[in-house]
Amino acid sequence: MSVFSVPVTIGINEEEIAKEIRKNVEDRVVEKITKEIKEAIYEKSTYGSRDTNEPLKRMVRMQIGEILEKNENVIVQEAAKALADKMIKTKAVKEAIKETIEKVNED
Numbered sequence: 001m002s003v004f005s006v007p008v009t010i011g012i013n014e015e016e017i018a019k020e021i022r023k024n025v026e027d028r029v030v031e032k033i034t035k036e037i038k039e040a041i042y043e044k045s046t047y048g049s050r051d052t053n054e055p056l057k058r059m060v061r062m063q064i065g066e067i068l069e070k071n072e073n074v075i076v077q078e079a080a081k082a083l084a085d086k087m088i089k090t091k092a093v094k095e096a097i098k099e100t101i102e103k104v105n106e107d
Contacts, residue, residue: 041055068075087093
């Protein structure tokens with residue numbers, strides 16, 4: 001058996017390795033912090049609820065309530081218009097309008 005000595009050179013880009021390690025660590029830290037925050041927000045014992053999404057539901061309900069309160073007049077007007085549009089197409093309303101016109105014409 002023969003033994004040969006072969007010189008080998010390995011290039012290492014230390015900056016790239018450091019960047020990759022830093023990115024992996026940052027991703028893991030962000031993931032861990034996010035998980036801990038979610039657990040703290042949705043923890044049942046903190047909010048005394050069986051529903052794990054209670055804080056989120058409260059925030060959504062509060063926002064919806066504020067939007068409804070702020071836009072109540074517009075919502076009612078638009079709902080009335082939509083209802084009138086639907087009602088005018090019904091047979092009963094058409095007959096009632098026809099009868100009203102006939103009564104007005106008789107007088």
